[in-house]
Amino acid sequence: MHHYHLVKAAGNWSDPDPESVLYYLEVVSQAAYEPMLWLAAKSVVESRSFASQLRASQSATIASIMHTQRAIADSQEALTKMQERAINRSLHWSLIRAGH
Numbered sequence: 618m619h620h621y622h623l624v625k626a627a628g629n630w631s632d633p634d635p636e637s638v639l640y641y642l643e644v645v646s647q648a649a650y651e652p653m654l655w656l657a658a659k660s661v662v663e664s665r666s667f668a669s670q671l672r673a674s675q676s677a678t679i680a681s682i683m684h685t686q687r688a689i690a691d692s693q694e695a696l697t698k699m700q701e702r703a704i705n706r707s708l709h710w711s712l713i714r715a716g717h
């Protein structure tokens with residue numbers, strides 16, 4: 618198999634186990650005495666691993682933002698209810714003082 622296609626195939630696996638990919642490509646590169654293949658394959662796997670970590674980090678950040686937005690909305694709702702109660706109490710006492 619041409620080296621480019623081998624590295625490209627390693628990069629196209631869906632969710633590869635980086636250890637397995639590295640081991641497989643290390644064996645292939647040692648057998649072929651191609652250190653450049655090993656370096657290229659290692660780079661592909663490390664890039665995929667970094668991309669996976671980045672996606673996980675982005676997901677965690679999005680979840681955190683959504684949680685914060687829900688907390689803000691809940692706080693705003695609680696504040697609105699407190700304001701409504703304060704207005705109602707004030708109105709109630711104003712009506713009592715006015716003799717209604």
